[in-house]
Amino acid sequence: MVTKTSTVKNMTKKQIKTFFERLRDQRPNPTTELNFSTPFELLVAVTLSAQATDVSVNKATDKLFPIANTPETILGLGVEGLKQYIRTIGLYNSKAENVIKTCQILIERHNSQVPNNRADLEALPGVGRKTANVVLNTAFGHPTMAVDTHIFRLGNRTGLAVGKNVLEVEHRLVKVIPKEFMVDAHHWLILHGRYCCIARKPKCAECVVSDVCNWPERFEFGAARAIPVNNI
Structure with a gap:
């Protein structure tokens, strides 16, 4: 209401x-109620949280991140492998594809680091203005x-x-x-x-x-x- x-x-x-x-x-x-320990983990968690609860995302990433929590390791899972960890989250098919594409871009263009600016963040698959704002604020302290x-x-x-x-x-x-x-x-x-x-x-x-x-x-x-x- x-x-x-x-x-x-x-x-x-x-x-x-x-x-x-x-x-x-x-x-x-x-702070955010999403579980994360690095800017990359936060980026993945926020991407997964679209139209989903923080609780549901945490349940998935608590199993995912101990196995894969870098662009290289998540990319190594592939789309189908990643889906096995996030299938309880809404829209997991498209989210898995976006996260894998994001990992490829981070490796190829950003030395596997999460960009500290809006333009590069919003250029990542599945990352809109809101997600970029969360990452910039929570990971990098931007106002x-x-x-x-x-x-x-x-x-x-x-x-x-x-x-x-x-x-x-x-x-x-x-x-x-x-x-x-x-x-x-x-x-x-x-x-x-x-x-x-x-x-x-x-x-x-x-x-x-x-x-x-x-x-x-x-x-x-x-x-x-x-x-x-x-x-x-």
Whole structure:
């Protein structure tokens, strides 16, 4: 459920600062829930995670990575060999082909290293803007914003970043989030959207930022009315 953008006011700068201070206090060291130990493992995991849960990807890569976790070793498995490890993940046929092609490109063009720039990442099979943003942010510390369904919903619902599509929301987030929060903002938002600001029954009564949220319906889900939102 995404609130209509016309009914939600954009957060003020003060609200946004308070919003991220609270999320930082709640999770001082946020990170992805995908299991990885190298940029290459992260690239593979994020590629596999499209239209799949992190839990399902972790179950597959926990078996795959001890056997093959470099471009050379995964390429050695071949498409059919790789499928045996990831067949429980949605769209595993096309994902296996993309990962194998990616391994070939990394070996041939990038000395088996994951590129540290958007253009080269997005040139890899199966790697779009969101995947590139995740890798750049999580593996290399770039202040990028990967907008998934959770962040898109949260941005529109709270008034943090109102937009009609993921690109509008991404651009708005990058514009309004203070620099001090930007590197970790993606993780704070996705975790908050995944576990608190959920789609059908958001946990507003437990939310640490309900008093700076502009969603008109938050009170119906337990947000305290006594908090002076207009004074923030």
